[in-house]
Amino acid sequence: MKAAPDAQKRLLDLAELDSVADRLAHRRRTLPELAEIDESSKQYARLATQVIEAETEAGDLAREQAKAESDVDAVRTRADRDQKRLDSGAVTSPRDLASLQSEIASLHRRQGDLEEVVLEIMERREAADSKVRDLVARRDETAAARSAAEDRRDAALKEIDKEAADVQGRRTGVATEIPADLLKLYEKLREQYGVGAAMLRHGRCQGCKVALSIAEMNRIKAAPHDEVLRCEECRRILVRTPESGL
Numbered sequence: 001m002k003a004a005p006d007a008q009k010r011l012l013d014l015a016e017l018d019s020v021a022d023r024l025a026h027r028r029r030t031l032p033e034l035a036e037i038d039e040s041s042k043q044y045a046r047l048a049t050q051v052i053e054a055e056t057e058a059g060d061l062a063r064e065q066a067k068a069e070s071d072v073d074a075v076r077t078r079a080d081r082d083q084k085r086l087d088s089g090a091v092t093s094p095r096d097l098a099s100l101q102s103e104i105a106s107l108h109r110r111q112g113d114l115e116e117v118v119l120e121i122m123e124r125r126e127a128a129d130s131k132v133r134d135l136v137a138r139r140d141e142t143a144a145a146r147s148a149a150e151d152r153r154d155a156a157l158k159e160i161d162k163e164a165a166d167v168q169g170r171r172t173g174v175a176t177e178i179p180a181d182l183l184k185l186y187e188k189l190r191e192q193y194g195v196g197a198a199m200l201r202h203g204r205c206q207g208c209k210v211a212l213s214i215a216e217m218n219r220i221k222a223a224p225h226d227e228v229l230r231c232e233e234c235r236r237i238l239v240r241t242p243e244s245g246l
């Protein structure tokens, strides 16, 4: 393939711009915020599940407390009713009186026991409610941290997009100065090797960093200026410049 030396040199500008574009694409994929957001999302899901579990437990205890309080009320109502009967003087038989007094005493003991149960449930419920508040706070903090990381990611992406658009614009300009067949070869090599063209600098290919043999250098020296050369080692287009050492 033949191409004017200036057009060949423009390949180096193109390769430089492509390498900038590659670095930008790599930065886009490896933004630290992406891992941060991923980790926050996982943590949020874990905490959200724990909040639901803690809320269920607190709800169960609230129902348990209501049930125990209603048991206390029932016993108290029954004791009050018995006490009223006793106070009314309607019961006169000593045996019935003794039985009534015994029942009242038994109901009071029962009420005391049930009130202990209520207190015990209330303590557990306070602990459960406090756990819910703690988990909700941590869940909300995680959501806020994720949202902040998303904002930082978006700002970084916007910056990268701006730079990428700038590089793309310059690339389009450079590409117009390169003949179609040479550009096509460059694109094919870029696809295959990541970089399509490299400078020959002080007898060394800048693509693979391999020094050319004396025979190879002599072959290049003898080659016409518009001959499109390839590195024997890495197959990239080898571009001659005044720095080539020819």
Ligand SMILES: [Zn+2]
Binding pocket: 198, 205, 206, 207, 208, 209, 210, 231, 232, 233, 234, 235, 236
């Ligand atoms: Zn090479």
